Amino acid sequence: MKFKQIIQRLFAFKKQSPASPQNKIPADKSEKMQKVMAMLANTQEVELTCDEVFAVLDQFVEMAARGEDVSQLMPLIQQHLDMCEDCREEYKILESIVQSAT
Amino acid sequence: MDKRTNEEWVADLRAGGDQQAQALEDLRAIILRGLPYAIAGRIAPNSPESEALTEEVVQETLMRVLEYLDTFEGRSQFTTWAHKIAVRAALTELRRVRWREVPLPEMEMNDEGDASYRELPDSQASPEEQVSRAEMMKRVNRIIMEELTEKQRMAMTAIMEGFPLEEAAQRLGTNRNTLYKLMHDARLRLKKRLEKEGLTPREVLSVFEQSGK
Structure with a gap:
């Protein structure tokens, strides 16, 4: 039952007959579902972890600053940054610092 | 220098x-x-x-x-x-x-929470679209319940609520790297289960993207 409650909270799904007015999905729950599905669509069998990305983030940022096509050269890093908001936030700050120094 | x-x-x-x-x-x-x-x-x-x-x-x-x-x-x-x-x-x-002041999303859902759900503003989708969305929501919820561990569900809830991975990890007694791996495993499980049921994430997405809000 607890598991079910968790999921109900996640997407606020409630058992209703299909035709009832309560069947309408609130926009924020719909957005969360879309967010989950967008993440699933971008999920790869093999992905780098945050630590693996952190290990080469400085190199990746400098390559990007030089105008190199990092999404082609280091696609797994790019994929992780697309998936992980924490790493993406750190990448963007480091990018700003490197750009300001050039 | x-x-x-x-x-x-x-x-x-x-x-x-x-x-x-x-x-x-x-x-x-x-x-x-x-x-x-x-x-x-x-x-x-x-x-x-x-x-x-x-x-x-x-x-x-x-x-x-x-x-x-x-x-x-x-x-x-x-x-x-x-x-x-x-x-x-x-x-x-x-x-x-x-x-630090923000609690992890509550895991319990009470009657009041149900009521607020019903009172939330509705989208502009047609009745037919509303039905298919509700059916899809039900289906995906069932898959999530069957495929994910409790920790994976808790992490997913927190991340969907906007918690940074790092902060969610700390609350769940782990670290960011481990939580990313846990969530990667969760995403893979959900994706494969959807495939088994003849669905792709993009197909599910399309159900929720139909018409305006």
Whole structure:
């Protein structure tokens, strides 16, 4: 039952007959579902972890600053940054610092 | 002097004595130039909180640079490597401060929560679209319940609520790297289960993207 409650909270799904007015999905729950599905669509069998990305983030940022096509050269890093908001936030700050120094 | 080569940075920081002290002082100045990019928009610049955080992050960064100096492989500028360490230290602290008062999303759902669900504004989707969305929501919820562990569900709830991975990890008694792996496993399980049921994430997505809100 607890598991079910968790999921109900996640997407606020409630058992209703299909035709009832309560069947309408609130926009924020719909957005969360879309967010989950967008993440699933971008999920790869093999992905780098945050630590693996952190290990080469400085190199990746400098390559990007030089105008190199990092999404082609280091696609797994790019994929992780697309998936992980924490790493993406750190990448963007480091990018700003490197750009300001050039 | 901040025009050292990578080799000079490493040599000076390893040297000890005045040579190391000067290198640390120079590195400190470089880190201080980068930190405003991390702090901007997150806490008020030039505030007491900002000054305290800056000093804490600089100290922590210099310690980590010395601790991990042997791991620097020279694949980037030494200063970029040091900035990377400073940015991680700053963001870790900023996230902790920003989210410390925010509890992890409650796992229990009471009757009041159900009521507020029904009162939320509705989208402009047609009745037919509403039915298919509800059916799809039910189907995906069932899959999530059957495929994910309780910890995976808790993490997913937190992340969907906007928690940084790092902060969610700490609350769940793990670390960011491990939680990313846990969530990767969760995403893979859900994706494969959808495939087994003849669905792709994009198909599910399309159900919720139909018409305006």
